[in-house]
Amino acid sequence: MAEFPDRPITIIVPAGAGGGGDTTTRLLAKEIENELGEAITIINQGQGGGVVGLTSIRNAEADGYTLGLLFPYAGYHYTGQGDFTVSDFTPVANFNGDSSALLTGANSRFRTAEEVVEALKETPEEYTIHCSGACGSVWDIPIAGMLLDLGVDVAKIRWIPGKGAASGLSELASGGVDFQAASLPEAAAMTEAGQVRPLTVLSTQPVPGFEDVPLAETLTGKPVDGGTWRALGGPAGIPEGRVKILQEAVLAAASSSAFREAMDKSGFGVQPLEAVALYEVMLQHEEDTARVMEALGY
Structure with a gap:
């Protein structure tokens, strides 16, 4: 059987061109191409405030060839725009915070x-x-x-x-x-x-x-860590072996000097996290969002 990946990969960005999500993903994709030796195509789907893109990621074939930018998504549930949870996705690796x-x-x-x-x-x-x-x-x-x-x-x-x-x-x-x-x-x-x-x-x-x-x-009186995170993930069910290959490529790309220099020049933070840690971040995000949105009256 052919080694994975043996053809180009698509990354869906649930945001318009030129924004923070698009910029950081494109910077990362350039380095991932070097790691995997395959071309990466970026598709922007910012309609509905990102709901369209997240839906496309969730509904994609779980073969590892269609990935997407994941970011804090739980608020969509409380505003009636979407109902995404960590179980809809396969976390790969975080790269920005x-x-x-x-x-x-x-x-x-x-x-x-x-x-x-x-x-x-x-x-x-x-x-x-x-x-x-x-x-x-x-x-x-x-x-x-x-x-x-x-x-x-x-x-x-x-x-x-x-x-x-x-x-x-x-x-x-x-x-x-x-x-x-x-x-x-x-x-x-x-x-x-x-x-x-x-x-x-x-x-x-x-x-x-x-x-x-x-x-x-x-x-x-205690450390506070709050803001945005950006990660690559895919639809639920991507085979574990392919997730590992993708994770290693993302982490290597995020650790490269070229990526770090480009992110620093653009004013973005670099925060590499493995899939397991990203999963915990997503769970905590859902819990924190529920608490605050309830307090806000949504």
């Missing part, structure tokens, strides 16, 4: 995250937080979870959906919203320009390039 941060405008009266938490405890209904996209997703859910743990009635905060971090940051800088949940790299240009100010980041260690941003641990 970026922490969520809470930001405010440069002209805001709030100078620290501690001040924000106290204000939100007293009158949460008076404040708005931009979600950097659809609410109930990768940036706002971790922030809401942290605030919930700190005693804030998160359901009373006005969570504002948008078309992405860029438009939200413009609104934040102009004073249209009080706060925003986003990644620090996304806000880098406006932070450097003095238009927005990061207050805290949900990371267990300082984010490279943003070492002055306080960690959420200063608020909670």
Whole structure:
């Protein structure tokens, strides 16, 4: 029998071209091609906020030749857009992770995250937080979870959906919203320009390039790790032997100097995880999302 793989592989990206998911996947795919010696075709399916792409991944033939970008998906269930669980997919390996941060405008009266938490405890209904996209997703859910743990009635905060971090940051800088949940790299240009100010980041260690941003641990008293993860996976049922080959290729690609340099240049974090660890990340994501979405009233 021919060795796997013996023909090109397709990777479905449940996002439009040019975004973070598309960019990071294309950078990874270039290195995977070198590892496997087979061409990789990227197909963008961002319709329905990614639901179409995730559905295509779930319904693909489980032969290892059709893979896809997996990312925090559990929120779709609570917004009525889809019902994906870890059992629908075969985790292969994680390659990217970026922490969520809470930001405010440069002209805001709030100078620290501690001040924000106290204000939100007293009158949460008076404040708005931009979600950097659809609410109930990768940036706002971790922030809401942290605030919930700190005693804030998160359901009373006005969570504002948008078309992405860029438009939200413009609104934040102009004073249209009080706060925003986003990644620090996304806000880098406006932070450097003095238009927005990061207050805290949900990371267990300082984010490279943003070492002055306080960690959420200063608020909670314990390490906090929240944000997005990006991984390769496929439909449920890919044979174990093929998963192992794919996992080794992804991890080798994610560890390559070319990939790490390209990701660093683009402002994305590298976080390689084997399939077993990725499975646990997905389970924890589903549990955390359920808790926060219930608190938010979805």
